[in-house]
Amino acid sequence: MNTLNDNTIAIVDDHLLFASSLEKLINSFQGFRVLFKAQHGLDLIDKLQNLNDLPDIILLDINMPVMNGFETLKWLTENHPTIRVLSLSMDDNEMYILKMLKEGAKGYFLKDIHPKTLEKALLEVMERGFYYSELVTNAMVNSLHSDLPDLDPEFNKNELQFIKLACSELTYKEIADKMKLSPKTVDGYRQDIFKKLGLRNRVGLVMYALKNKMINI
């Protein structure tokens, strides 16, 4: 085991138990070694800046506190475009997959894959630069013939707050009170958002917000 020539890996995941365990697994792969672990995006940025050694590959979780996988990936492609980022999530949500690929991820895996698959993927990413599982290619193909609504619509602060409050049992009138706005204004937000996202009613909005992790359960 030539430690010097090993490909180095960083793990970014808030589940310490998972990260620590995965570290052991990866260190048991020939030719790979975990350089460091981080709990979330900010932690990663901090560690990248205080270390003089960059990892070859970053395994990046999506759901994390403080700074999530999307934001982190965006930062990485801007600041360290040479590092290959593989997304490692529990969610097979197609929107997630497409969003991460669009941002420049070199692969997307579910946490239920077999260790051997991960090993193969790591090797392939080092050789070819990417690894697209069937999950990923399917998502890409599907995205071609289904016209999904706007992949990443923008919401301003008020709209975001409205969406959060709309996912509670508050009536729109109560939401308007909380936001110190007229009920009519709030109704305007609702209408704009419904049109932007192609929704029929409030339940659709709640499901949308959940799918896109705009709120936590």
Next chain:
Amino acid sequence: MNTLNDNTIAIVDDHLLFASSLEKLINSFQGFRVLFKAQHGLDLIDKLQNLNDLPDIILLDINMPVMNGFETLKWLTENHPTIRVLSLSMDDNEMYILKMLKEGAKGYFLKDIHPKTLEKALLEVMERGFYYSELVTNAMVNSLHSDLPDLDPEFNKNELQFIKLACSELTYKEIADKMKLSPKTVDGYRQDIFKKLGLRNRVGLVMYALKNKMINI
């Protein structure tokens, strides 16, 4: 390392990568060794019946396909009450914690705990029979002064189907059509369920269903 006297552990988790990694971690703990892994409850039952050796401890995930953690724990307490079951989840949802403890779990951990904590917990469970983290004791204390609605209300088939459909963009009339029932009957379901769960409106029902994993996002 006396393999014969090691305490044995079974891991039940559908995330193969996590399970395999955790296995390596636990095998590195002194005095513990992973006997086998299962992907979900049914798989566990199968393996318990085909092996002549029972594990001392089972680490049980909650969110799993086929047979989830709640159902699995119920089966275990009925069929193998001597096995100590520790719940290992990503959700700090208080309802989850209480439900699992009520069913007889000897502990409840989040996946973001430190490996050392897990090791300590495993040791303590073997010595004292249980390990209650701060998370768990807090949940228990809170449950004393807040009168949560019915911890585990029962729903019949129609109610369950109604709840699932209510989490979509369908109107109640459309739901009634789908269920081949009168809209008034469906409205009766709604009213009963709202009262049973203390809900104000449909969004509340959607959030309830999500918190209790009655539907998937």
Next chain:
DNA sequence: TAAAAAAACAGGAAAAACCCTGTATAATCT
């Protein structure tokens, strides 16, 4: 099989959600 319980269904009414169109005001740009 008669009584009790549960499930299906109704009438009717108030509240909330939904939808369209239009105006005043504030912010931004040329």
Next chain:
DNA sequence: AGATTATACAGGGTTTTTCCTGTTTTTTTA
């Protein structure tokens, strides 16, 4: 400064949801 654009807000109507109180029908149980 004047034009453009975005934001806040209104009027007013339709649909859906929510809620209350019943009756009829079916199923369960004694």
